[in-house]
Amino acid sequence: MIFVQILVNGLVLGSLYACIAAGFSLVWGVLNVINLMHGSFIVLGAYLALGLYLSIGLAPWWSLAVAAVLFFGIGYLIQRFLINRVIAAPVLLSLTLTFGLDLIIQNAMLYVFKADYRSLKLDPALGSLAFGSVVVPVDRLIAMIFALLLTLALYIVLRKSRVGRAIVAVRVDQGAARLLGVNIPSIYAIAFGIGTAMAASAGTLLALTFPIAPVASYAFLGKAFVVCVLGGLGSVPGAVLGGLLLGLVETFGAYALGPEFAVMLSFGLLILFLVVRPQGILGRWGFE
Amino acid sequence: MSKYIILGVVLVGLAAAPLTGDTYLMRMATLACMYAVMAASWNLIGGLTGYPSFGTAAFFGLGAYTSGILATLGVALPVSIAAAGVVAFVVAAIIGFILLRLKGHYFAIATLACVELLREIANSATDLTGGGMGLNIPRNADLGIFAEASLFFFAMWGLLALTAVVCLVVERSKIGFALSCIRQAEGAAEMIGINSTLYKTLAFALSGVFVAMAGGVYASWVHYIEPGDVFDILLTIKPVVMALIGGVGSSVGAIVGAIVYIAAEEVIWRNYLDFSSGIIGLTVVGLVLFLPHGLGSLHLRLRGKAVTP
Numbered sequence: 001m002i003f004v005q006i007l008v009n010g011l012v013l014g015s016l017y018a019c020i021a022a023g024f025s026l027v028w029g030v031l032n033v034i035n036l037m038h039g040s041f042i043v044l045g046a047y048l049a050l051g052l053y054l055s056i057g058l059a060p061w062w063s064l065a066v067a068a069v070l071f072f073g074i075g076y077l078i079q080r081f082l083i084n085r086v087i088a089a090p091v092l093l094s095l096t097l098t099f100g101l102d103l104i105i106q107n108a109m110l111y112v113f114k115a116d117y118r119s120l121k122l123d124p125a126l127g128s129l130a131f132g133s134v135v136v137p138v139d140r141l142i143a144m145i146f147a148l149l150l151t152l153a154l155y156i157v158l159r160k161s162r163v164g165r166a167i168v169a170v171r172v173d174q175g176a177a178r179l180l181g182v183n184i185p186s187i188y189a190i191a192f193g194i195g196t197a198m199a200a201s202a203g204t205l206l207a208l209t210f211p212i213a214p215v216a217s218y219a220f221l222g223k224a225f226v227v228c229v230l231g232g233l234g235s236v237p238g239a240v241l242g243g244l245l246l247g248l249v250e251t252f253g254a255y256a257l258g259p260e261f262a263v264m265l266s267f268g269l270l271i272l273f274l275v276v277r278p279q280g281i282l283g284r285w286g287f288e
Numbered sequence: 289m290s291k292y293i294i295l296g297v298v299l300v301g302l303a304a305a306p307l308t309g310d311t312y313l314m315r316m317a318t319l320a321c322m323y324a325v326m327a328a329s330w331n332l333i334g335g336l337t338g339y340p341s342f343g344t345a346a347f348f349g350l351g352a353y354t355s356g357i358l359a360t361l362g363v364a365l366p367v368s369i370a371a372a373g374v375v376a377f378v379v380a381a382i383i384g385f386i387l388l389r390l391k392g393h394y395f396a397i398a399t400l401a402c403v404e405l406l407r408e409i410a411n412s413a414t415d416l417t418g419g420g421m422g423l424n425i426p427r428n429a430d431l432g433i434f435a436e437a438s439l440f441f442f443a444m445w446g447l448l449a450l451t452a453v454v455c456l457v458v459e460r461s462k463i464g465f466a467l468s469c470i471r472q473a474e475g476a477a478e479m480i481g482i483n484s485t486l487y488k489t490l491a492f493a494l495s496g497v498f499v500a501m502a503g504g505v506y507a508s509w510v511h512y513i514e515p516g517d518v519f520d521i522l523l524t525i526k527p528v529v530m531a532l533i534g535g536v537g538s539s540v541g542a543i544v545g546a547i548v549y550i551a552a553e554e555v556i557w558r559n560y561l562d563f564s565s566g567i568i569g570l571t572v573v574g575l576v577l578f579l580p581h582g583l584g585s586l587h588l589r590l591r592g593k594a595v596t597p
Contacts (some may be wrong), residue, residue, distance in 0.1 A: 003370060028377055028393065028505050032392075032393070034393050034396070079350070080571070082577070085577055086576060086577070086580070089580065090338070090340075091340060091393055091396070092334070092340045092528070093392075093576050093580055095340065095396065096528060096529065096532060096572060096576050097572075097573060097576040097577070099525060099572065100568075100569045100570070100571075100572030100573040100575075100576065101569065101573060102569070103565045103568055103569025103572065104565075104566045104569035104570060104573070105571065106565060106566075106569075107563060107564075107566030108564045108566065111563070169295070211364055212539065218521075222404065225397055225400075225401075229394075229397065246381045247535045258446070260411070260412060261408075261412070262410075263404070264405060264408040264409070264412070267401045267404045267405045267408070268405060270397070270398075271387075271401050271402070272402075273404065274387070274394060274397070274398045275386055275389075275398075278390060278394055
């Protein structure tokens with residue numbers, strides 16, 4: 001039965017990883033920008049959920065909507081006025097720009113929230129569900145369901161909506177999209193806004209399951225990297241597959257080898273994939 | 289010609305630090321030399337060849353641990369530092385051969401993952417590295433504070449002089465020409481008969497050697513290393529920013545950028561402790577947006593010419 005329990009833990013963790021990585025993958029795939037602020041947006045979302053819960057008692061899954069709207073705006077403005085200016089330059093410049101912006105956000109977070117780890121404890125606690133000997137805490141189950149719903153929502157937006165089709169068009173062939181009248185800078189800003197909104201929304205859910213601190217951002221960023229490379233860049237199904245795979249590898253790896261090997265395993269897997277199959281499991285385009 | 293004059297002035301200026309007899313100033317000068325070695329080394333692969341490597345910290349840590357472990361076994365300082373360089377050359381050549389087929393962000397991420405992987409290995413190989421407890425490196429002899437500070441300053445300074453000479457020779461040689469061909473158009477470079485795999489791997493291996501030797505000197509200098517300290521991701525990022533300050537592609541620019549950065553960082557640290565990283569962040573953002581070609585392009589800006597990233 002321990003096998004089923006690990007499987008369930010891995011899937012719960014994996015859904016959260018998928019949600020973390022979906023927005024990161026969108027930005028990387030469409031804009032060819034690696035957004036080093038992604039981890040910090042996740043942590044900011046988590047602090048937002050914590051703040052709203054402590055001040056007005058709003059449950060994290062409702063804070064998700066607040067975070068999505070607020071951070072879409074923030075992301076849109078950052079892309080529109082800052083990153084769009086270096087989007088045509090070599091990748092080194094956009095990467096360094098997001099690193100500089102992340103330093104500023106990190107400094108601000110340390111100043112405002114201090115460096116301590118904090119966690120969101122629901123009162124009353126939700127307890128856990130038992131299926132035979134397999135136990136799942138209800139708050140984790142809720143986080144998993146919302147993470148999957150959020151990722152599904154992104155998928156539907158990209159598949160069905162007008163702006164979503166424009167984003168995909170820019171990703172597939174930017175020149176052709178421009179010829180057809182797509183406003184590229186505006187689509188970049190919207191895509192970056194969506195990526196930022198996904199990060200912060202995922203953060204509100206992570207507040208339920210992980211302790212939060214400004215420095216936690218780097219661990220989340222690392223997961224986003226690995227998931228993107230595993231699943232394939234810029235595709236939502238790729239992020240889901242990569243996220244679930246990483247969740248399972250980490251939980252089974254931690255069980256078989258010991259928890260200290262989980263990080264080594266995920267980065268080893270990352271390098272292996274980059275060498276053997278850099279386009280990811282589902283990827284077709286995007287590999288230079 | 290002017291870059292040789294600038295380099296000469298910088299090296300002589302740094303060498304004057306011990307004359308002041310001020311150990312604080314010597315500490316800063318040693319740090320400046322260390323980062324200058326790393327920035328100039330990064331420029332070989334990141335600037336000249338155009339492959340955005342984020343693996344600098346991997347070689348720094350590798351060198352620190354190689355030389356640190358040898359030192360605990362009683363090996364003399366110069367031998368342990370040379371060994372760090374040799375180990376890094378071999379490891380960098382292997383990693384480079386495997387990873388240099390990737391481009392752009394993929395290469396950046398793969399080299400970043402190498403840093404994480406090596407840090408985790410250093411954390412887990414407790415028997416060899418002391419794991420998270422860190423590694424104490426014995427002093428060579430009891431020299432006294434000033435003599436010891438001078439020893440490590442001149443070790444770092446000598447390493448910088450060596451790095452600068454090698455970088456300038458590479459830039460001027462056939463290798464440097466091949467590398468800039470690869471940066472501009474790798475496919476075309478292959479067409480005219482440049483063995484791009486060989487040259488890229490060589491550039492990556494060379495960029496690892498001096499960083500590892502700097503790591504080796506650093507380990508003996510501070511007497512104590514731990515994985516989070518020598519595999520710090522900032523050790524990867526700072527040299528890139530320094531090269532950006534000096535103007536990517538020029539090794540003398542990278543060296544000047546390193547000195548400017550270390551001086552600015554120290555001033556900011558002393559005056560605005562709570563906001564130091566934020567101010568550095570603002571500087572980086574300003575640099576990328578307004579002076580993407582480094583301080584050297586300032587005169588173009590001032591004359592109102594367009595400087596596009």
